[in-house]
Amino acid sequence: MQTGLTRSLVLIAPELIAALTALIALMGAMLTKRSGAKEAFSIGIIGMLGAAAATVILYERLTLNTAFHALVTIDPFSLFFSLIAYVSVLYVLLMAMDSRELKDTQGSWELVAILSGFGIGMSLMASSTNLLMIYLSMELLSVMSYLLVSYTRGARRSKEAGLKYIIYGSIASGFMLYGMSLLYGMAHSLSLGDILIAFINHGYPRITVYVATLFVLTGFGFKIVMVPMHMWAPDVYEGAPTPVTALLAVASKAAGFAVIMRFFYTAYISSVSVTHYYANVSPIRWLLIVAVVAAFTMTIGNIVAIPQNNIKRMLAYSSIAHAGYMLIGLSIVSRAAVSAVLLYLAVYFFMNMGAFFIVMIVDNSIHSEDIDHYSGLAQVSPGLSAAMTVFLFSLTGLPPFAGFIGKVVVFLAAIDKGLYWLVIVAVVNTVVSLYYYARVIKKMYLETPPEGVQPVRVGLVPALIIISLLVPTILFGVWWTPLQSFAHFSSFMY
Amino acid sequence: MLINFSNVFVFLTLGTVFVAVTLLLGRLVRPADPNLIKMSNYECGEEPIGHSWITFNVRFYVIALIFVIFDVEVVFLFPWAVVFRSMGWIAFWDVLIFMGVLLVGFAYVWKMGDLDWIKDLGNLQEEGEGDE
Numbered sequence: 001m002q003t004g005l006t007r008s009l010v011l012i013a014p015e016l017i018a019a020l021t022a023l024i025a026l027m028g029a030m031l032t033k034r035s036g037a038k039e040a041f042s043i044g045i046i047g048m049l050g051a052a053a054a055t056v057i058l059y060e061r062l063t064l065n066t067a068f069h070a071l072v073t074i075d076p077f078s079l080f081f082s083l084i085a086y087v088s089v090l091y092v093l094l095m096a097m098d099s100r101e102l103k104d105t106q107g108s109w110e111l112v113a114i115l116s117g118f119g120i121g122m123s124l125m126a127s128s129t130n131l132l133m134i135y136l137s138m139e140l141l142s143v144m145s146y147l148l149v150s151y152t153r154g155a156r157r158s159k160e161a162g163l164k165y166i167i168y169g170s171i172a173s174g175f176m177l178y179g180m181s182l183l184y185g186m187a188h189s190l191s192l193g194d195i196l197i198a199f200i201n202h203g204y205p206r207i208t209v210y211v212a213t214l215f216v217l218t219g220f221g222f223k224i225v226m227v228p229m230h231m232w233a234p235d236v237y238e239g240a241p242t243p244v245t246a247l248l249a250v251a252s253k254a255a256g257f258a259v260i261m262r263f264f265y266t267a268y269i270s271s272v273s274v275t276h277y278y279a280n281v282s283p284i285r286w287l288l289i290v291a292v293v294a295a296f297t298m299t300i301g302n303i304v305a306i307p308q309n310n311i312k313r314m315l316a317y318s319s320i321a322h323a324g325y326m327l328i329g330l331s332i333v334s335r336a337a338v339s340a341v342l343l344y345l346a347v348y349f350f351m352n353m354g355a356f357f358i359v360m361i362v363d364n365s366i367h368s369e370d371i372d373h374y375s376g377l378a379q380v381s382p383g384l385s386a387a388m389t390v391f392l393f394s395l396t397g398l399p400p401f402a403g404f405i406g407k408v409v410v411f412l413a414a415i416d417k418g419l420y421w422l423v424i425v426a427v428v429n430t431v432v433s434l435y436y437y438a439r440v441i442k443k444m445y446l447e448t449p450p451e452g453v454q455p456v457r458v459g460l461v462p463a464l465i466i467i468s469l470l471v472p473t474i475l476f477g478v479w480w481t482p483l484q485s486f487a488h489f490s491s492f493m494y
Numbered sequence: 495m496l497i498n499f500s501n502v503f504v505f506l507t508l509g510t511v512f513v514a515v516t517l518l519l520g521r522l523v524r525p526a527d528p529n530l531i532k533m534s535n536y537e538c539g540e541e542p543i544g545h546s547w548i549t550f551n552v553r554f555y556v557i558a559l560i561f562v563i564f565d566v567e568v569v570f571l572f573p574w575a576v577v578f579r580s581m582g583w584i585a586f587w588d589v590l591i592f593m594g595v596l597l598v599g600f601a602y603v604w605k606m607g608d609l610d611w612i613k614d615l616g617n618l619q620e621e622g623e624g625d626e
Binding site: 023026027029030 | 584
């Protein structure tokens with residue numbers, strides 16, 4: 001008993017470090033004057049670095065392990081997402097330090113505590129192999145997101161976004177809970193592994209399994225902004241402070257994909273990774289549902305993004321479209337598909353985080369998120385515009401950048417399984433997406449700036465952060481082997 | 495399996511029909527004589543003051559939330575007390591850490607003045623402005 005507990009605790013060391021960070025932040029809020037922003041952010045950054053380091057150490061030491069009576073499974077797959085979680089939170093903390101919107105809020109200590117909680121929730125979501133644990137960690141992530149969205153004091157836009165998010169989120173999680181209860185009713189177990197065995201041994205009525213799966217998918221789809229559940233995204237992305245929007249667009253989405261893949265690959269698909277044998281054992285054709293939803297998600301996201309004038313709103317629709325591209329990887333069953341989605345998520349982290357970072361810096365300076373106000377930005381601040389261009393082209397998926405590799409890998413995995421129609425839809429969508437990304441670039445480069453506009457000030461630290469995101473976006477576009485092998489190794493799931 | 499649900503269906507149908515028939519009968523039989531006293535809310539014999547659809551003070555929710563936290567603490571302590579003897583010291587330290595974490599939260603709530611009913615809002619705004 002004791003040794004089991006110690007082993008379990010070692011396996012969740014990154015989460016323990018993050019939890020400790022949150023506790024220290026809370027104590028910091030109590031013990032210091034409320035002005036201690038610098039100290040708060042330093043504690044948060046140190047904590048997240050520690051958690052990320054612990055994740056990397058665990059990643060190198062072991063391949064798979066269950067902890068706490070198989071409530072969580074720590075394997076390369078879950079550690080990959082833990083790493084994304086803590087690194088995203090780290091970047092969001094760095095962003096929040098410079099954010100105009102978060103400057104005069106309730107307190108930086110609380111922000112650090114909430115963000116640490118977000119990291120824990122996301123990390124646990126990727127490692128849960130039990131429906132109860134999935135629900136709990138997802139709620140942890142959600143509650144933290146609700147708080148973060150409405151974090152700006154006094155800003156109506158932010159409050160409205162928070163309220164919309166909490167209402168949509170509660171409904172989605174209610175649906176998910178209902179679906180889970182149906183699964184429990186059939187399998188008499190909350191463990192994903194037991195559900196798989198139940199699917200193999202019993203013939204359940206199709207309709208029940210359809211309802212249960214669709215309901216559970218509703219809850220997960222809400223997190224990844226899948227199309228029938230995408231309505232909240234534009235309003236929330238626009239209303240939230242920009243660092244939080246970046247977190248929602250990158251980390252929250254990654255967490256959703258982690259939990260979807262974990263759920264389907266553990267409970268619905270019988271697999272032997274070594275021989276590349278994968279078979280859908282559930283009585284329903286859920287892969288087709290996901291494929292159709294993927295097509296709708298990317299099409300609606302891309303088409304509605306075209307007329308947007310607010311850049312955060314535009315990026316919100318673009319994030320819906322990207323969820324669609326990634327869903328292609330879920331509508332086929334193979335290890336290549338999982339590793340393709342992981343690769344896409346890693347690439348998406350760099351380019352989307354970068355784009356939001358620049359949106360925030362520009363907003364700090366010109367107090368506007370309108371695409372029209374980006375006119376002639378290239379003439380006053382050429383470096384920033386060049387970086388933005390790289391991120392936007394990468395989001396489109398143009399060849400020399402990492403976004404291209406992400407798309408190609410996902411499309412190839414789909415072609416390998418003969419899903420040609422979906423790849424054609426995706427390619428057409430990519431062409432459509434070029435229009436609205438290029439519109440921003442056109443504004444920056446081909447239009448003249450208004451009279452008397454000041455160059456956007458970029459401090460040393462923000463410049464370094466942008467470079468740290470820019471380099472991988474370019475580098476992985478031309479030399480993607482390390483990232484690909486990392487994603488391939490991480491696609492190993494228990 | 496689906497056939498098992500026929501019982502539920504029959505129950506639902508009967509229940510709906512029963513309620514509908516009773517309400518319809520009542521409507522046919524009862525005298526229709528609405529007046530002011532009859533239409534007022536029933537407040538256990540007290541005369542109602544104002545509407546019942548008022549905005550509750552948001553601070554009630556804060557108190558309720560804090561209460562829930564300590565409620566959950568007790569829920570966790572009961573099963574712990576049952577297995578305490580067999581688990582030994584590790585259970586002791588376990589629950590001590592758990593209580594410690596809760597206490598930090600409690601201290602935070604206390605220090606931040608969320609337990610005070612009357613709040614000094616002016617002070618709060620000053621602090622917000624001093625937050626650079």
